[in-house]
Amino acid sequence: MKSSFFNDNITNVCYMVLPNTIKKGNYMAEFIVSQSGGYNKYASKATVYRDGSFVVVWESDGQDGSGYSIYGQRYGADGGKLGEEFEVNTYTTDHQRSPAIASLNNGDFVVVWESERQDGSGYGIYGRRYGTDGSALGSEFRINSYTTGNQRAPSITVLNNGDFVVVWKSDGEEGSGPGVYAQVYHNNGNKVGEEFKVSPLSTPSDTVPTVTKLPGSWGFIATYTNGDAVYATVHNPPGTDSDDHLLATFADDEILGLAGDDSIEGRGGADKIDGGEGDDTASYVSSPAGVQIDLTAATVKGGDADGDTLTSIENLIGSTHSDQLTGNKKPNVIHGQAGDDIIDGRAGADDLDGGDGNDTVTYRYSTAGVTVSLVRGVMCTGGDARGDIILNFENIIGSSYNDVLTGDDRDNLIESGGGDDTLIGGEGADVFKVTNANGIVRIKDFGQQDKLDLSEFQDIKNFDELENKMNSTYHSIFRSDLLINLGATEIILEGVKMLYENNVLYNEHSNIEHSDMLTYDV
Structure with missing residues (x-):
């Protein structure tokens, strides 16, 4: 029968x-x-x-x-x-x-x-x-x-x-x-x-x-209606030459997207994911833990990414946890989802979205200075930032070259990576972090609610040691600015006449707290 x-x-x-x-x-x-x-x-x-x-x-x-x-x-x-x-x-x-x-x-x-x-x-x-x-x-x-x-x-x-x-x-x-x-x-x-x-x-x-x-593989196809249309999703078969949405299981899978702009989610297991031709995306949205993915170094680890290998992948979707997502020299689309993410698009005109959480966009490895603003709709220029569109970020890390880094009306962390940098916090209680590198860092709008992070300087552990780095002679010439001379690094706080102890963050080994204040009333 x-x-x-x-x-x-x-x-x-x-x-x-x-x-x-x-x-x-x-x-x-x-x-x-x-x-x-x-x-x-x-x-x-x-x-x-x-x-x-x-x-x-x-x-x-x-x-x-x-x-x-x-x-x-x-x-x-x-x-x-x-x-x-x-x-x-x-x-x-x-x-x-x-x-x-x-x-x-x-x-x-x-x-x-x-x-x-x-x-x-x-x-x-x-x-x-x-x-x-x-x-x-x-x-x-x-x-x-x-x-x-x-x-x-x-x-x-x-x-x-x-x-x-x-x-x-x-x-x-x-x-x-x-x-x-x-x-x-x-x-x-x-x-x-x-x-x-x-x-x-x-x-x-x-x-x-x-x-x-599905014949010839262990995959399956699920069908369902949505309004006036019938939809189908294919799970872990080989892809087609169209735009596929491929979902694997929690075992060790091998997924080939072929041509088309594919979205591939490997889920658990040590997966071999090959997007094939087209503009393809690896998604870790279901990962139970944060992932660390670097398309430049071809390193993949953390959560569902552990053991995965990615080939011919241009775009990344992170998990709902704290991820580190790095692109390559191609134009990448990288979305962080929820969690406190760190996203580095590298070269190429990238579309970067931090999603929910307290997210950081970094240009630490740019080979030239960048001009980056967290204000929505402002175009990024210079170095790896050229052509980038950034959205839903709270923090910026600059390059080792001459940068202009601008925050928005939220509480931002803006980090100078070296070179002669200009930092603008915008509204909000901002933290300006200066690294121990050559250059002049000019902070345009340091306010009473802001903080200066000097934790990278091992020799400054309290307010007294910071006071010794001040140069009052400088202020007799530039009457409205405050200069902090740290040797190879100089910090200029424009329009600042006084600096409070609670405006400064020191090396993490220092727990000194007092209410001293430096005043330059010139």
Whole structure:
């Protein structure tokens, strides 16, 4: 036997078996699968084995005395019953509905369904494994980890490596409306990683997702509706020449994007990610910890990035933790997401977005001076900053050359990296950090709420030692500025006549606190 056809007829589940070659008169007559009469039956599903035997499951109204429940029946290839009709769910309160079934490569089968209020909040997704003889392999188990609201409409498929994957729709799991989620299992019933979202966008509450394995790989495709369109996401197959969104599992995967502008998320495991041709993105948005990725040095570590190798990747999306993301000489798009990120676009006209958190854009390795402003809409110029668009950064680190670094109306940290630099904090309580390098650092708008960070200078540990670095003769000439002479480094605070102890940060080994004040009233 090769294929089958069955339908619900309200009070019974009817079934028809078709042979390998279909022609007039060579199929069995329709027969009733569900023998327990008097109860309405719906939503029947079947799985067929290579030898032609099959298992049918359905939902039955009131048969176990409490709402809908899930029942099943096994058959041989000749259509003869194997054993008796059996109830799948052991939790019988309220409703258990929408069954789905898949036969595993080892001859076992798995039934999944939705169960009302079993997980304490609306519907949840449950499953149960059975052996080749129809005996239950353990108890029923909850599939969804997120239990708030409803998780409904499960679908299941068996992957080519013998594992199985279940998808379902979930209400508001990431705060963005309903979505479609998935969980992968080994054929022994153990989870592979955690549940993950398979629909990049939110989906309508009435969507019914489906999942199907892909031939020639262990990947799968999930389909679902979104408004007036049907969408599909492919998970860890080879890419196509179009723009692909490729999601791997938590195992060690090899992902090839081919042509097109691809977005690839390797998730856990030591993954080999090759974007191929096009403008391709490696995403670590689901990583449980921060990642450190350098496209110039080809180093990848931390969180889901541990053990990964990246080839032909132009763009990066970080995690929701604190990341260090570095581009290369190509135009890169680097988005940090949440967390306190440090982002270095290197050369090329880059699109850099710190996202949420207290984020830093750095030009420490630029081979020429940069002009960078954190004010939205101001173009960056010079060195590695040329052509860069930066957004959602609170802090700047300059180069070793002559820079002009400007903050915005937030509290910024602006670090001079060497050379003759001009620093402008803007509004907010800013920290101006000066490194121990040759050059003159001119701070244009140092205010009472700002701080001067001298922690890089090991020989300045308190206010008294700082006072010895002042040059009052300088101020008899430049009457409105304060000069701090640190040898190879000079700091000019424009318009400053007095400096308080609490305006200065010293070497980290100094814990001296007092209220001394230097006054230059000239």
